[in-house]
Amino acid sequence: MRVLLFGASGMVGQGILRECLLAADVTEVLSIGRSPLLQKHPKLKEILLPNLFDIATAAYELTNFDAVFFPLGVSSFRMSEADYRYLTYDLTMNIATLVAKQSPEATFCYVSGAGTDANSKTMWARVKGELENALMRLPFADAFMFRPGAIRPLHGIKTKTPLYNAIYLAFSPVVPLLMKLFPRHITTTEEVGLAMLAVARKGYPKPILEPVDIRRAAGIAI
Numbered sequence: 001m002r003v004l005l006f007g008a009s010g011m012v013g014q015g016i017l018r019e020c021l022l023a024a025d026v027t028e029v030l031s032i033g034r035s036p037l038l039q040k041h042p043k044l045k046e047i048l049l050p051n052l053f054d055i056a057t058a059a060y061e062l063t064n065f066d067a068v069f070f071p072l073g074v075s076s077f078r079m080s081e082a083d084y085r086y087l088t089y090d091l092t093m094n095i096a097t098l099v100a101k102q103s104p105e106a107t108f109c110y111v112s113g114a115g116t117d118a119n120s121k122t123m124w125a126r127v128k129g130e131l132e133n134a135l136m137r138l139p140f141a142d143a144f145m146f147r148p149g150a151i152r153p154l155h156g157i158k159t160k161t162p163l164y165n166a167i168y169l170a171f172s173p174v175v176p177l178l179m180k181l182f183p184r185h186i187t188t189t190e191e192v193g194l195a196m197l198a199v200a201r202k203g204y205p206k207p208i209l210e211p212v213d214i215r216r217a218a219g220i221a222i
């Protein structure tokens with residue numbers, strides 16, 4: 001399986017990248033992003049684009065992928081709707097529309113978040129909901145929307161946001177207990193990666209995966 005990955009430098013993206021590199025059936029991962037990755041691997045290729053709106057300059061590299069994983073996103077904190085929409089809806093659609101043209105046989109997996117809803121009064125949820133709907137209309141072989149809730153970073157993975165890192169660190173002693181108490185709501189970076197690979201290999205009964213679906217797709221019995 002050839003995987004095209006956007007957002008590999010982020011917390012969720014690092015988790016997906018790890019599982020892709022460990023998977024025997026993944027032959028190649030092409031990461032496209034604006035920040036260099038910290039790791040090298042024989043299966044990993046990297047294209048750096050300072051501005052991902054310029055994705056068309058790499059169009060010829062986007063062909064013949066089996067899976068496209070898209071955990072690229074920004075926080076809406078202190079952002080206007082126009083700015084958030086530009087970096088969320090516009091950037092993602094700009095990239096995904098071109099990728100659908102170049103690799104129409106691919107399965108596309110987008111990471112939105114729990115609570116995503118095109119009819120929501122909450123700005124981020126509405127924008128991501130509209131984006132999900134638009135992505136599902138693109139001519140990919142299949143498209144799945146991943147809506148994780150809280151995600152526990154594993155295997156030394158860190159978010160670039162210092163505040164979130166502090167929160168993850170503070171909660172890390174109780175997270176295993178919280179996962180036992182709320183198994184349908186909390187997942188891990190490893191599970192998101194495993195779930196995405198499983199969905200790319202054999203699909204999923206529905207196009208939108210809530211946190212419990214992500215865990216089930218990753219092979220967790222709940």
Ligand SMILES: NC(=O)c1ccc[n+]([C@@H]2O[C@H](COP(=O)([O-])OP(=O)(O)OC[C@H]3O[C@@H](n4cnc5c(N)ncnc54)[C@H](OP(=O)(O)O)[C@@H]3O)[C@@H](O)[C@H]2O)c1
Pocket residue numbers: 006007008009010011012013033034035052071072073074075087111112113114147148149150151159160161
């Ligand atoms: N973390 C969670 O607990 C959680 C839970 C539910 C949903 N989500 C969603 O999952 C997605 C990823 O979250 P995350 O925690 O992995 O975030 P993150 O650690 O901040 O990573 C975001 C990724 O997106 C890239 N990116 C952001 N803006 C970009 C831009 N303008 N141009 C190019 N690349 C850009 C970043 O690249 P750089 O490294 O170059 O900045 C990075 O690779 C987000 O949409 C988030 O809302 C996260």
